[in-house]
Amino acid sequence: MDGFCCSLPLWLIPALPAAGFVVLALVGARLPKRWAAVIGAGSVGLSAAVTPCAASCYLRHPPDGGVRIERLWTWIDVGTFDIGFSLALDALSLVMIFVVTFVGFLIHLYSTEYMADDPGFSRFFAYMNLFVAFMLMLVLADNLFLLYLGWEGVGLCSYLLIGFWYDDPENGRAARKAFVVTRVGDTAMAIALLLIFKHAGTLDIGQAMTWASDNWAVGSGLAVAVAFLLLGGAVGKSAQLPLQVWLPDAMAGPTPVSALIHAATMVTAGVYLIARTHAVFMLAPAAMTAVAVIGAATLLLAGCSALVQTDIKRVLAYSTISQIGYMFLGLGVGAWSAAIFHLMTHSFFKALLFLGAGAVIISLHHEQDIFKMGGLRDRLPTVFWTFLIGSASLAALPLVTAGFYSKDLILWYSWSTEYGSPWLWAAGTVGAFLTALYSFRLVFIVFFGDEKGHVERHPGLRILIPLVVLAVLSVIGGLVETPAMLGHVTLFSDLLDPVLPPAESTVPGHQTEHLLQAVVAAITLVGVFLAFLFYVRRPSIPAALRSSPLGARVCRFWLSGWGFDTLYDRILVRPFVDLARLLRLDPFDGISSTLGRVTAAGNSVLSRTQDGRIRTYVFGIGVGAVIAVTIVVFT
Amino acid sequence: MTAGIPLEHGLLVAAGLFVIGFIGVLVRRNLLFQLLSIEIMLNAAGMAFVIAGARWGEADGQVLFIFILVMAAAEVAVGLALLLRLSNRFGDLDGDSVSSMRG
Numbered sequence: 001m002d003g004f005c006c007s008l009p010l011w012l013i014p015a016l017p018a019a020g021f022v023v024l025a026l027v028g029a030r031l032p033k034r035w036a037a038v039i040g041a042g043s044v045g046l047s048a049a050v051t052p053c054a055a056s057c058y059l060r061h062p063p064d065g066g067v068r069i070e071r072l073w074t075w076i077d078v079g080t081f082d083i084g085f086s087l088a089l090d091a092l093s094l095v096m097i098f099v100v101t102f103v104g105f106l107i108h109l110y111s112t113e114y115m116a117d118d119p120g121f122s123r124f125f126a127y128m129n130l131f132v133a134f135m136l137m138l139v140l141a142d143n144l145f146l147l148y149l150g151w152e153g154v155g156l157c158s159y160l161l162i163g164f165w166y167d168d169p170e171n172g173r174a175a176r177k178a179f180v181v182t183r184v185g186d187t188a189m190a191i192a193l194l195l196i197f198k199h200a201g202t203l204d205i206g207q208a209m210t211w212a213s214d215n216w217a218v219g220s221g222l223a224v225a226v227a228f229l230l231l232g233g234a235v236g237k238s239a240q241l242p243l244q245v246w247l248p249d250a251m252a253g254p255t256p257v258s259a260l261i262h263a264a265t266m267v268t269a270g271v272y273l274i275a276r277t278h279a280v281f282m283l284a285p286a287a288m289t290a291v292a293v294i295g296a297a298t299l300l301l302a303g304c305s306a307l308v309q310t311d312i313k314r315v316l317a318y319s320t321i322s323q324i325g326y327m328f329l330g331l332g333v334g335a336w337s338a339a340i341f342h343l344m345t346h347s348f349f350k351a352l353l354f355l356g357a358g359a360v361i362i363s364l365h366h367e368q369d370i371f372k373m374g375g376l377r378d379r380l381p382t383v384f385w386t387f388l389i390g391s392a393s394l395a396a397l398p399l400v401t402a403g404f405y406s407k408d409l410i411l412w413y414s415w416s417t418e419y420g421s422p423w424l425w426a427a428g429t430v431g432a433f434l435t436a437l438y439s440f441r442l443v444f445i446v447f448f449g450d451e452k453g454h455v456e457r458h459p460g461l462r463i464l465i466p467l468v469v470l471a472v473l474s475v476i477g478g479l480v481e482t483p484a485m486l487g488h489v490t491l492f493s494d495l496l497d498p499v500l501p502p503a504e505s506t507v508p509g510h511q512t513e514h515l516l517q518a519v520v521a522a523i524t525l526v527g528v529f530l531a532f533l534f535y536v537r538r539p540s541i542p543a544a545l546r547s548s549p550l551g552a553r554v555c556r557f558w559l560s561g562w563g564f565d566t567l568y569d570r571i572l573v574r575p576f577v578d579l580a581r582l583l584r585l586d587p588f589d590g591i592s593s594t595l596g597r598v599t600a601a602g603n604s605v606l607s608r609t610q611d612g613r614i615r616t617y618v619f620g621i622g623v624g625a626v627i628a629v630t631i632v633v634f635t
Numbered sequence: 636m637t638a639g640i641p642l643e644h645g646l647l648v649a650a651g652l653f654v655i656g657f658i659g660v661l662v663r664r665n666l667l668f669q670l671l672s673i674e675i676m677l678n679a680a681g682m683a684f685v686i687a688g689a690r691w692g693e694a695d696g697q698v699l700f701i702f703i704l705v706m707a708a709a710e711v712a713v714g715l716a717l718l719l720r721l722s723n724r725f726g727d728l729d730g731d732s733v734s735s736m737r738g
Contacts, residue, residue, distance in 0.1 A: 610736070610737055611734065611737045612733070612734025612735060612736050612737030613730065613731050613734055613737075614660075614666075614669065614730045614733075615660070615661050615662075615664070615730065615731075618657075618660050618661060619661055622657060622661075
């Protein structure tokens with residue numbers, strides 16, 4: 001078994017979904033749906049089966065330097081610019097491919113039932129497979145150039161999938177918005193890559209990082225510039241301030257797409273990028289602070305927005321922005337493996353929540369307004385219990401959920417590392433309160449109270465199995481890393497230590513840690529209790545808050561995501577559209593077209609003289625002759 | 636010829652004939668008359684040649700006049716053939732009706 005696993009090449013992992021895409025794209029429309037489903041979900045499933053195999057081989061026979069590199073072929077070789085199409089497997093990419101293939105497969109399995117009635121069934125799976133393939137290429141890339149290919153491919157697929165139901169122009173608009181906004185970040189990242197290549201002379205991640213650590217001083221201008229540009233790319237992809245505006249609109253796509261974008265692919269890419277290039281960030285303390293502050297600000301802003309949303313998917317979208325904010329907070333304080341840990345647990349419970357929301361949505365015949373749901377607890381018991389587990393994990397309910405362990409770790413390091421500060425911790429803790437409040441608000445409104453919608457169909461096995469598996473993972477997924485008070489398991493950080501430097505706490509002893517954990521746990525429980533009070537016991541309290549003049553204004557402000565859309569519309573979109581409208585009239589073409597118009601006018605004047613009458617011509621000849629003779633005679 | 640008509644008188648007559656022919660081409664709309672007027676202009680030119688030849692006692696002027704006569708005959712042959720075609724096509728000989736190549 002071991003020998004077989006090690007004989008499997010690494011390229012199989014991204015190649016299987018890519019092959020699925022090729023088959024579905026070429027002949028998918030002619031295949032029966034059953035076959036399209038088998039190819040679509042099966043290719044990712046096989047990939048998910050190869051992953052533990054590769055993992056067991058990697059763990060039992062650790063390669064030299066902790067990196068298994070497979071160079072498939074030379075991609076570009078010009079002068080010193082040598083880019084190989086090569087894949088690298090280390091502990092960080094191992095975690096990532098596990099998340100991408102495994103969660104990705106569950107989402108594919110779910111989609112076979114969710115999308116069963118859609119006319120674009122095979123097209124959907126083709127895009128989904130391509131999405132997974134590009135994401136795997138991104139996390140397995142050995143050099144930044146290949147990583148960038150995966151990065152852009154993921155962006156393309158998100159565009160295709162958000163605009164999947166292209167009949168509605170609104171969906172197309174949302175897809176364009178996602179594409180254009182992330183493109184802003186991508187440009188920054190491309191500049192960062194060029195800078196790295198210009199100075200380090202290589203785009204190989206390992207070599208470039210070593211070179212940077214050896215040659216750039218801490219806080220040197222170039223290191224800071226590169227770190228900030230990379231941060232720009234990560235901010236765009238991971239929907240953080242100030243480029244977070246695309247994610248709530250990305251809900252226009254089918255629900256499994258949201259699950260895939262939020263859990264397994266796309267938004268986690270930014271976190272991965274920063275973790276992957278952490279060497280540069282450690283040379284730029286200013287960039288580290290920026291990452292942490294962006295994370296803290298984003299998690300608060302998005303948490304507030306999530307509190308007032310009425311669309312079930314938008315609540316989850318803002319919660320994703322907020323949770324990625326936690327990951328950025330972790331990255332910014334140097335808790336690299338804690339951020340990746342939260343990325344993993346988040347992908348479990350966020351996929352679970354989106355799939356659960358999707359199950360609710362199709363049960364109620366595509367109803368997404370949470371105030372038109374209610375009392376679904378008895379109607380959809382499995383969905384209810386799994387959704388409850390997902391929400392508990394999102395809210396980081398102490399001890400029993402995976403989200404607790406990862407979020408707790410980030411919060412502890414945000415206080416205690418050399419980059420941390422009590423302010424960051426406070427922001428994270430307020431965010432934890434908001435998270436508890438909005439996630440249980442969702443649960444109580446949707447599943448408790450009076451039954452409002454009519455359940456039209458009950459989800460089948462292919463929807464329920466992924467929910468249950470993800471619910472189990474959302475509970476036990478956190479046990480690979482537990483705090484000192486609770487067993488002190490460090491499997492996860494041990495695994496990642498060779499790649500990501502361990503976070504070091506500057507606070508001695510465990511007393512502070514225990515105290516802070518207790519505070520966060522208490523605040524989370526208060527949040528859950530308040531949600532219970534507001535949305536089950538006394539619905540009049542939030543109603544009164546909403547109807548007060550100040551409350552209504554705040555509510556509208558948060559509902560619109562702190563007015564960022566309006567702001568960008570004013571200062572960026574409209575001037576650009578106006579400029580485009582002006583340029584459509586081609587003011588510069590006017591210069592050359594004036595020449596044309598003068599010539600044309602001359603033509604119309606002169607063509608009058610050609611009236612087709614012999615007499616006129618003769619007169620012209622006569623006059624001309626007289627003039628010619630006159631000139632000859634008198635000069 | 637020594638005591639004959641002075642050169643200026645001859646040339647004046649030729650010029651007068653030429654102008655008459657020219658005005659004829661300008662003011663007549665009938666193509667047949669325009670052709671006739673052109674013949675008058677040709678003869679005016681021929682007359683100028685003859686007068687000039689007589690003035691210097693050379694035969695060149697008369698040779699050129701014969702040349703012009705031949706050319707005029709050829710021109711009339713072509714011109715009359717065109718006139719026949721035009722009168723068949725338009726039913727009259729109005730030159731202004733043949734103006735489809737105006738700008």
